[in-house]
Amino acid sequence: MSWHPHITVATIVEVDGRFLMVEESKGGRLVLNQPAGHLEPHETLRQAAVRETLEETGWEVALAGVVGIYLYTAPSNGVTYQRVCFAATPVRHEPHRELDSGIVAALWMTRDELANQPERWRSELILRCIDDYLAGPPHDLAVIRD
Template structure:
């Protein structure tokens, strides 16, 4: 059977507070990079559940998603590893809730709040060009209601595929 191409589905959170955006500094195969709290969609979860989980794991904050900022597709080629992956990223905006005293996810060095100007000044350290693109779309007021997303009950049936 021929190989079927599948993009890697990820979620990300835009969290703004007083003109600053919550980012994570993380270790990657390409060095230390900046990113929104983000990660992969896991089996048996909705996109909203995934982004809430990822924000908690990477920042130790509750996250309350308010809207979908955008859906983004990008291709990443690791020069060091020689891998090529296409990502389909669903970016949400919302607010950070309570912060908990718990360790951050493996590879996350710290959280930080940065203005857009500070993000532009550190663009060479971004995990992908989508980091700034998503913030710019958020600042431009791009929003889609969460009701646009629908997860069929079959996602939760029958265990892992």
């Protein structure tokens, strides 16, 4: 039996105590997540984080650091994900940009608003990444070697 972890990226974007989140349809219900997704062939982790954030939220961002690297096995399907979570600052919004399939909306939410809705989290990594970001500071982007 072969085991293949999935490499994903996520981005923490915070402005005035509010975090950029996506509301997406997953398994027939609406869930909350950071802008996140899978690394694509011939793409760096940094490129993937910037691309996924733009595709899922319409926000162009500048990466500011690395929040952490997480290993998570989804209880729903047993798949293991390695998530590299970046901190980023918003640069420009494209409000008319069509968002990725399955994305219902991009939302700005406080940590408390998220903490009060655990039944809507795509995974427990959502709050863990935000708490790690808030504990800061993020690691220098130089820790990512392309």
